[in-house]
Amino acid sequence: MSIRDGGGTGEVAGRPRLAGPPTRLRAPPAASRPGVGRAAMPNAPPREFCTFYVAPPLLSPYFSVGGRACWEIKMRIARRAQRLAGTLAILVSVASATAAAGDADPDVYLLIGQSNMAGRAPIPDDAQGPLDRCVLLNDRDAWEPAANPLNRYSTIRKDLKMQKLGPGWGFAQALLAAAPKARIGLVVNARGGSRIEEWKKGTRFYNEAVRRAQAAMKAGTLRGVLWHQGESNATDPDYLDKLKQLVLDLRADLGKPDLPFVAGQVAKDSPVNAHLARLPQTVPGTACVSAEGLKTIDGTHFDTAGQLELGRRYAESINKLRRAE
Template identity: 50%
Template sequence: MKRIHILIFLIAVSSLVGCKAKQVTDTRQQPMELYLCIGQSNMAGRATVEAQDKDSLDNVFLYTGNEDKPWEKAANPLNKYSTVRKSMKMQKLSPSSGFAKEMAKISSGTQIGLIVNAKGGTSIEEWEPGDTLYNEAVNQAKKAMKYGVLKGVIWHQGEANVGKYDKYMPKIKALIEALRSDLNAPNLPFVAGQLSADKPQRVNFNTMILELPNQVENTGVVTTENTKTIDKTHFDSKSQRVLGKRYAEEMVKLISKN
């Protein structure tokens, strides 16, 4: 009789431990505020990951795309799981790091989930709805949305389009409209970034992109004033952190309107 009682006790304890373990896992992963980070090389990150950027981000998780382990504690480089990226050695510090760190502070304990799917050297034409880069970003976002609510998109792209800046606005408007439709989020906040001002031909692009909020509801633009680059195109580490914070500040403004 004692053996039966002991066996029942052990089964009950085992069941309780298993239940608690599952609860811990669920608590770590859910619910999350999700953000999609897309664009070309500056969003993929080309700045050095300095000592202060090497630790994992508190309360921030990175979507891996792996069914067995879909999320991990976010640590740079954040574009490592992009399904369209260039070689791993090219993925470094991007604004998504500073953005997530700031959003985690602002969100007061709510977990932040990043879906980072950028690719360097790409034009906005390559991000057109229906093409590979767009489809991959949407597919990754949809899979990640099983674990939380998509709260916004941050976008940094344009270096490949400065020569035809006057044709850019209709294309980014189409991109935003398609993302909102395909991700079933009609008012999804979308924040774009200016380019570095190191080259004169980017002035027209940077002026043009400032008009985005007047053209599309619930969008914002991050300026690049007082930033520096490592090669007249890619922002240095300090500037990436500054831009990340600016993206967060602009995102919070948009979210507060909804």
């Protein structure tokens, strides 16, 4: 849809809003300006202006947590039948787009842990834009197209400048490649340098992971948890017991007793890797992905290729667990 504004023509852009009672429209962000100008309709009286808020094509398959998406259109309508008919036609088109978006509930995955889950690797050029058919839970507990850094909306993260490429990107890519019709929703809530004790039930890190996962479950189906942590507990002899309890607590609080849970080994020959490797024999419905062969940028944090490969390994393990459900 185009509008005429002065002597030029421009495409109408806008943004999705939560379904619900009508509200006063707020000014959209600079990157999403509404089209404002004289409607390109026959016999439109001079100086009649219209303001449109229409979702751009990129967002049309998505919706916001807590309600289906809708696109609001605000107009100053001339008292002419043809202008009113034109308005009704636009509203019908928008309603159809809203109904189509309602079929897109994603498979949701919770990604938690410390710095390697948050991501410290450089983001490659081909991972700078949004990932098709993948959404990320943002700081308003709403879905938006997933783009790096995926840990940007973590409610427990360190400085935003530290957030880079983690395993979530390669993980989502691999899942989508294996299921061309799937939609993936990521809830990434990691914290660099965190110890497993900080993820114990009742702590802030644990509570936020559960809260955000539950928010995502209002418009999606939780399919699994990815856990990458252990560098800060490298020599902890009780690590496996603590991890087992974390798995059981998450499953109980999220209402999914068989929720797939995949843990990833850390870089280097760390003693904690032996504990992580024994998780599948200790807790049913869990898996451990190896970090063998993955390179790091500093001895601890995986490099770009390593993070992408780690994500693919997570996806392979999740798919195996889901097939066994």
